Amino acid sequence: MKVKNNNVKKILIVDDDEDIINLIRIILENENYTIIGALSGQDGIKMALKEKPDLILLDIMMPSIDGWEVMKLLHTDEQTRRIPVAMLTCKTDVRDKLTGLQEGAIDYITKPFSPDELVKRINKIFKILS
Numbered sequence: 256m257k258v259k260n261n262n263v264k265k266i267l268i269v270d271d272d273e274d275i276i277n278l279i280r281i282i283l284e285n286e287n288y289t290i291i292g293a294l295s296g297q298d299g300i301k302m303a304l305k306e307k308p309d310l311i312l313l314d315i316m317m318p319s320i321d322g323w324e325v326m327k328l329l330h331t332d333e334q335t336r337r338i339p340v341a342m343l344t345c346k347t348d349v350r351d352k353l354t355g356l357q358e359g360a361i362d363y364i365t366k367p368f369s370p371d372e373l374v375k376r377i378n379k380i381f382k383i384l385s
């Protein structure tokens with residue numbers, strides 16, 4: 256049994272595809288991260304305020320409010336503006352990557368990803384942040 260402690264990082268995944276949330280949940284819970292999920296930008300913002308996650312994985316392509324808009328809203332709120340955001344997307348366009356980094360995303364994770372790649376990237380993000 257894995258022991259929960261205060262060093263366990265909480266990651267919020269915001270994606271309109273529930274399968275993606277569940278997949279990431281399985282991969283990262285196995286690495287002892289705590290995972291919470293939101294299926295829309297609106298719910299993601301609410302959950303970020305309530306749960307104060309250590310990292311947000313944010314899908315770009317979502318109905319209603321897209322990931323860019325969600326990140327802008329998170330960054331304008333004093334309570335959420337310091338939470339690091341990594342973009343999660345199917346797009347492989349290099350220009351989007353540049354935009355993501357310019358807009359303040361800490362990383363840019365392209366779907367589909369291998370479990371190993373995802374774990375490495377998430378571990379690296381927390382190493383950079385620590």
Ligand SMILES: [Mg+2]
Pocket residue numbers: 270271272314315316317
């Ligand atoms: Mg999507």
